[in-house]
Amino acid sequence: MREVPLRRVAAGACLALALTLPTHTAAMGVALAPRASLPTIERQVMCVTCKIPLNVAESDQASRERVLIRRLIAEGHSEAQIKSTLVDEYGPAVLALPSAKGFDLAAYLVPAAVVLALIALLAVLLPGWRRRARAQRVPESEVHRLRASDAARLQADLERFE
């Protein structure tokens, strides 16, 4: 029997691995991708007729939307794909989160601006508050020091109660 050189065996193994690797990684990718779930998607979309989040909607339309989402989940669609399909079917109003353009952008910018404004306000006001607090603070030595006459009266009272 002819001996197969070790280098050829190694090259063959590498080729086989290279050919099967994409299939394996794809399979792993599918397995690793988080499976879409109805409660997760329900929280992120609206009932388009009742204009409330789907997870709290009870109408017939809400039930129809759930049926569609369940079907898409059963077909193996990802969360992003399902939301994209919902937008295709019902329009962008189906998404609970405002879009990041036009007036809807205010939903993201205003809270950030409010936080920044509060930080700026504190930066302006805090030094003044601290200065005033320091100025109003009574020295400890003054609080505890008794005048000689008061000390004598206190001593006399204590002796009378003994």
Add this chain to the structure above:
Amino acid sequence: MTRKRNPVVPLAVGLAGAALIGLLVYGIATRSPIRTLDDAIAVGLHPLAPAATQTLPVLGGAGKRSLSSYAGHVVVLNFWASWCEPCREEAPRLERLQRQLAHHGATVLGVTYKDTAADSEGFVRQYHLTYLSLRDTTGEFAHGFGTDALPESFVIDRSGRVVAISRGEAEEAFLQRGLSLAESS
């Protein structure tokens, strides 16, 4: 001794508050249904139909159509959805109107709103609707007509002007208006 207060802080807070209120008012104003068409019709004007050149996908078919492709024809534009209860009442009346309008080169044109294609197609089959419907997938076309609730209908004359509006289920008198316009012009 009275302490002198820094006027910058109350001024900045006041301005920020005013800006927030302004933003809120702007948001409400832009999100509210447009009533320009209703106002114009109320004073006897016939405004041009909005978004007439916007193309929309044909329900249950291929390609896209726009309102402007019906130029020269009277159109009874009807916004509907399969989930809309009054639309169920209205559909047979619109289908009867369609059969009458067809004799005069006019048509009912449906536009579905916030509805899945499958549900809309089921509705078309259930009520044996023969007139064409388009799908407003973004809601922008409906917004142009101030449509925020269903059903709503608009009679559009041959020159593409809105001559009558029905917000809610279209009554017989409204539908007759469309028919008489088609017959007279």
